[in-house]
Amino acid sequence: MKTNSVSPLGTAAFVIGSMITTFFFSGARRSKRTQLFDEQQRVLDQNVVTPANRTFTLVWPVIYTGTAGLLIHQALPAQHTNPRYQQARPWWLASYGLNLLFGVFFSRPDTVSRVGYNLTTIAMLPTALGLHRSLRIGREDVPQPERLLRRSVSLYAGWLTAATVVTTANLALEAGYRVSPAKAVRWAAAVIPLTAGLGLFVARRLNDPYYLLPLISAFSGIAVKQYEKATRVAVVAGACALLTTGVMVQAIRERRSSQSTKEWGELATQEALPEGQPVAAIPVSPAS
Numbered sequence: 392m393k394t395n396s397v398s399p400l401g402t403a404a405f406v407i408g409s410m411i412t413t414f415f416f417s418g419a420r421r422s423k424r425t426q427l428f429d430e431q432q433r434v435l436d437q438n439v440v441t442p443a444n445r446t447f448t449l450v451w452p453v454i455y456t457g458t459a460g461l462l463i464h465q466a467l468p469a470q471h472t473n474p475r476y477q478q479a480r481p482w483w484l485a486s487y488g489l490n491l492l493f494g495v496f497f498s499r500p501d502t503v504s505r506v507g508y509n510l511t512t513i514a515m516l517p518t519a520l521g522l523h524r525s526l527r528i529g530r531e532d533v534p535q536p537e538r539l540l541r542r543s544v545s546l547y548a549g550w551l552t553a554a555t556v557v558t559t560a561n562l563a564l565e566a567g568y569r570v571s572p573a574k575a576v577r578w579a580a581a582v583i584p585l586t587a588g589l590g591l592f593v594a595r596r597l598n599d600p601y602y603l604l605p606l607i608s609a610f611s612g613i614a615v616k617q618y619e620k621a622t623r624v625a626v627v628a629g630a631c632a633l634l635t636t637g638v639m640v641q642a643i644r645e646r647r648s649s650q651s652t653k654e655w656g657e658l659a660t661q662e663a664l665p666e667g668q669p670v671a672a673i674p675v676s677p678a679s
Contacts, residue, residue, distance in 0.1 A: 397480035399471055403462040409487040410455045413494030437569075438560045439579040439624050440586075442553075442612025450550055450608050457543025464540055475533070478525035486518035486547075506565055509558040516555050519548040529598030542601045550605035552593065556586050557609075572621075579617075579624045583610065587631040591638060600642035607635050 462483070465476040489511050496508035526541050527533075533541070560582075570578065590606040610632035617625040 397477075397484065399466040399476070399480070402480045402483050403466040406462050406483050406487040407459055409491040409494075410458065413490055413497075414455070416494035416498035437564055437575070438557065439575050439617060439621055440560055440582055440613060441557050441616070442609050443616040446608055446612030446615075450546070450605055454543055454546050454550065457540055458547065460536070461540040461543055464536060473537075475526050475531070475537075479522055482518055482522035482525050486515060486522055489515045489518060502565065506562065509561045509565070512551065512554050512558045516548075516551040519544070519551045523548045523597065523599070523602075545597075545599050545601040546605050548597075549590070549594075549602040550609070552590060552602075553586065553606050553609035556582065576621045576623055579613075579621070580627045583613065583624070583627050583631055587635055590635065594639075594642075600639045600646070603635050603639040607632050607639065610635065 464470060465473065465479070470476055493508050493511040493515070496504045496511060498504075523544050526544055528541055528545060532538075587606065587610065590603055594600060594602045610628045613628035614625045614632060617628065
């Protein structure tokens, strides 16, 4: 991808506009409570790995808010030559172009549009991972506020990982594939731990514990939704949420402890050197 020709201001305007437009289309969808929309919701509710609706309303505002902050930061004159932002701009355009297309499909209740937004969701995952890689999250330490703001990309990639599992099942339902409720429960009880294992593997490869947070939200949302419908699914999802939370918290603690140790070591080295003698560069572990 070409990077230098992409405008920082244009990137910010397009991505923020995409988020606002998608939010608008989602609002229009909620206001159109037609029989067709209700039928669509009934079909999707058969997918027992879909989190409770409130999960979506909690996760997306956090992702969008952090992303908007990151886009504003990359548009500042001092950041125009930031190599990470230069690499990330084409990925932002690609990912949030698909996000805009998702919003258009999501606002319509017909079968073609339902298949369209599910396929678009799956297509968004590679672009989110490309964006994650281009910002060198988990591979390069960066100053604030970039360090904090780019966690929104970690959340974005993690949420799309969970969403890809959900939408794959949605596509099977749209294609007319149906199983008995008992088989659906067994299938979900197997898929949820596999998703957790996949998430843990990817988080380790990315060296990014914050990637796991949306997966925890998804598992929690499934547990809440299925609590009185499919107890087995709720228990499995709850257990995966607890396990993933434990791994994430431990990884964050280890990272912070490692950073503190290196910072104290650097400070001690500076104090031990004679005045005026240069300090050799000390490597810092990657941080998201």
